[in-house]
Amino acid sequence: MTRAGTQAGPGRSARDTALIADTSHPSRREQILQAAAQLFAERGARAVGVDDIGAAVGVTGPAIYRHFASKDAMLAEMLVGISERLADGARERIAEAGPEPAAQLRALIDFQVEFALDNPALIVVHDRDLPSLPGADAAAVRRLQRRYVEEWVAVLARLHHGDDAAACRARAHAVFGLINSTPHSAGRLGRPAMGELLRRMAWSAATG
């Protein structure tokens, strides 16, 4: 199992993997990041050793340091990456959705559901292992998170124009919690059904 084996040449084996195009230029660095994310999600970042991460991609522990400055740097890159994708994605989706707050909310929900179903491991790491980041990186992540939340708050505030900002913020966090429950109810339901269920529940929660 540890024998990850020969990865063939570049541009060779793309025929059978139509829908996983993004995971197919594996560039060691990204392999490591992905394997690490998986392990972090399962056991928690501090419980995973660099040897474990190395083993997961078929190398020894210290080989990691050819690609990352430190384990913390790895975690930082992971968390900042997620947070950026979320914050940027939300901005885009809102812009594409037009001026109606209802349409914008629907776009945000679709986006978050999609993300949660695609990246359950990252979701877990995202709010479990933030406190184990060095202060500076943690601050950066929190800034991005805040930006993302405020995106939601702005939309929610226009829908429920009686509510104050604190209520909208609580509402947003509640919807995140709802959608990000995917890692807990893993697998049983098929992905399309799960997506539909979450979208409906999130919409009811956000507007009801």
Next chain:
Amino acid sequence: MTRAGTQAGPGRSARDTALIADTSHPSRREQILQAAAQLFAERGARAVGVDDIGAAVGVTGPAIYRHFASKDAMLAEMLVGISERLADGARERIAEAGPEPAAQLRALIDFQVEFALDNPALIVVHDRDLPSLPGADAAAVRRLQRRYVEEWVAVLARLHHGDDAAACRARAHAVFGLINSTPHSAGRLGRPAMGELLRRMAWSAATG
């Protein structure tokens, strides 16, 4: 072991009035457990040392071992305790709510909201630090969790009698996620308003 109920009469020891002014007079054991829960919630169980825990109640690190066999045992007791309170509480509330599934669901939601608002720290530790428990304890906790979830699933299944068990389970987890978002939107909104908001959102999500 030792009930330790005897609190050494009138307290006039040097500096025991550090940060435990509000709670009545819990035993050392419980003081430690509570302080540890707080620290675990803030930084993650593996990131807090026994010295930190000791310092939080005004003693040195190794003093902990007069009350607990190990740090893991402490965490285990904490998590098993939470899980038992939830599982037992749910059973009770359902029994008190009568035969109507709608009333039962409302009772479950009230209970979970109450718990989440009362124990944000425990909520966080509960699903962040489970994987850092030794296997046996982790299994016990998961059994209790499962019992709690099944309590919800049974009620939900009677409300949505078209849905299968997997869908109901996913629904239950989603509602947990929604309600357990309290630690993320800490404090801004007053407790009664927060409770009301969460109850309404949870109800909409569960039934909508």
Next chain:
DNA sequence: CCAGCAGGTTAACCGTCGTTCACCGCCGGG
């Protein structure tokens, strides 16, 4: 009044783990 024990203290031990070091095989370009 004395024994004993619950509960603390400091110092030391020891395993784990992140990180560094010195060395090495492979591969592509002058």
Next chain:
DNA sequence: CCCGGCGGTGAACGACGGTTAACCTGCTGG
């Protein structure tokens, strides 16, 4: 054909943190 550097290896190091040991103290019950 050599050569540089990229990526990998095993060994070693140092810090940190859980746990234990040895010793101390002040109630409390007989």
